[in-house]
Amino acid sequence: MQRVLFKVFVLSTGLIVASCDRTEQTTQKSEPENTSSSKQPFVDDRINIDSARLMRGRELYLKNCTVCHGLSAEGAPNWQQRDEDGKFPAPPLNGTGHAWHHPHHALVDTIKNGTIRLGGKMPPWKDRLSDEEINLIILWFQSQWPPELYQAWQRLDREYEKRQLERSK
Numbered sequence: 374m375q376r377v378l379f380k381v382f383v384l385s386t387g388l389i390v391a392s393c394d395r396t397e398q399t400t401q402k403s404e405p406e407n408t409s410s411s412k413q414p415f416v417d418d419r420i421n422i423d424s425a426r427l428m429r430g431r432e433l434y435l436k437n438c439t440v441c442h443g444l445s446a447e448g449a450p451n452w453q454q455r456d457e458d459g460k461f462p463a464p465p466l467n468g469t470g471h472a473w474h475h476p477h478h479a480l481v482d483t484i485k486n487g488t489i490r491l492g493g494k495m496p497p498w499k500d501r502l503s504d505e506e507i508n509l510i511i512l513w514f515q516s517q518w519p520p521e522l523y524q525a526w527q528r529l530d531r532e533y534e535k536r537q538l539e540r541s542k
C-alpha cells in the first residue's frame with residue numbers, strides 16, 4: 374500500500390522527483406522515464422465539442438469562406454503559387470496547409486481583419502461575423518485536422534498563451 378501511495382506521489386510531482394537523490398530514483402526504475410510536469414499528457418480537447426456547434430461552424434464556413442477556400446476547406450488549386458495579380462490564392466484550412474502554424478489568437482486576427490491591408494486578398498470579417506461565429510468556424514475547420522497535427526497546434530497555442538501571460542506580469 375505504501376508503495377502504491379509513493380507511486381501516485383511520484384507521478385503527480387514530477388518536479389520534486391527531479392530533486393530526489395539517486396538512490397530513491399533507482400528504486401523507481403519501473404516508472405515511465407518522463408514524469409516531468411512540463412510535458413503535459415496530450416488530451417485532444419476536440420472530444421468535448423458539441424456536434425450542434427460543429428454543424429453551425431460548418432454552415433457559417435460554407436456560407437462565407439467556401440468561395441475561396443473550397444467546399445472542404447481544401448484551398449484553391451495551386452494555392453502555393455502566386456496568381457497573375459502577384460497575390461496568393463486561398464490556402465487550405467483542412468490541415469493540409471499551414472494554418473496550424475498560427476495560434477488561435479492569430480487565426481482570429483486574420484479572419485477578423487483579413488489580409489487586404491497586408492497586400493493579400495482576403496476581406497475582413499469583423500463587421501460580418503461575431504466573435505462566437507468566428508470561433509465556431511475555426512472549431513469546424515480544426516475538426517478536419519488529423520490528431521498529430523492538432524496536437525502540434527495545441528502545444529504551440531499553449532506556449533503562445535503562456536508567453537502572453539508572462540509578458541503581462
Ligand code: HEC
Pocket residue numbers: 434437438439440441442460461462463464465466470471472473475480483484488489492493494495496498510
Ligand atoms: C476572397 C477570398 C477569400 C475569402 C472569401 C476568405 N478567404 Fe481566407 N484567405 C484568402 C487568401 C487569399 C488567404 C491567404 C492570405 C493572402 O495572401 O491573402 C487567406 C488566408 C486565410 C487564413 C490564414 C491561413 C494560413 O494558412 O495562414 C485563414 C485562417 C483564413 N483565410 C480563414 C478564412 C475564413 C474563416 C473565411 C470565411 C469567414 C475566409 N478565410 C474567407 C482568401 C479568402
